[in-house]
Amino acid sequence: MRPKFYRTLPSARRHQRGIVSTLVAVVVLLVTLLAAVALLRSVDTSNTVAGSIAFRQAATHEAEYAYKDMLANASQFSGQPGLGEANIAGVGYYASLQAVDSRGVPTTLVNGNGHSLPANTMPASVTDKVSYMVERMCPQAGPALTVAPNQCLVPGATVTGGSTTGNQGGFSAGALAGYRLTVRIDGPKGATTYVQTILH
Structure with a gap:
């Protein structure tokens, strides 16, 4: 009878193959984990961008x-000679340009001292806090001056676009000074945005 010979792998070689398989599995797991992260x-960035755009809108x-609230109060500081020569903090009006930060936003409003909209002005669905201030574009209070260096800024009296012409909701097109309206909106998660426009 002939003896039978069985070939067996040495134990060290089997151990090596096990280590290689484990390393490959770990690498695949790491790559999968990095892809998931x-x-x-x-997705998080996309949601943040979408949320930011929605908040701005x-x-x-x-x-x-x-x-609209400012227009309702405009008769207190505009439309008649002699009006608007002094500050009226109750309606957020300032007879001269106020100090601004590096973005051009009045520091008074940045510090939270703007005129807050009454609760009944905003729809019940709006939960953001809205406040604003109006500045007459003059370097000082008192009568609007037309001579340098204390000359008031007067935007162009002619409206070349849009659907409005002539009187702008109580503001005379030929006024000796323009007005700057700055609105602050405090939204969710501490988000704050500003909207600024020039009126005449």
Whole structure:
């Protein structure tokens, strides 16, 4: 009878193959984990951008309520000779340009001292806080001056675009000074945005 020979792998070689398989599995796991993290960050960034755009659109819409409220108060500082020569803090009006930060936003409003919209002015669906201030574009209070260096800024009296001409909601097109309306909207999660426009 012939003896049978069985070939067996040495134990060291089997151990080596096990280590290689484990390393390959760990590398695949790490690559999968990194891909999952990248996907999560991408989705998070997309959600943040979409939320930011939605907030800006909502803020622009809410600034219109501030504009309407300001027009309702405009008869206290505009439309008649001699009006608007002194500050009227109760309606957020200042007879001269106020100090601004590096963005051109009045520091009074940045510090939260603007005229807050009454609760009944805003729709119940709006939960953001809206405040504003109006500045007469003059270097000082008192009568609007037309001579340098204390000359008031007067935007162009002619409206070349849009659907409005002539009198701008109580503001005379031929006024000796323009006005700057700055609106602050405090939204969710501490988000704050500003909308600024020039009136005449």
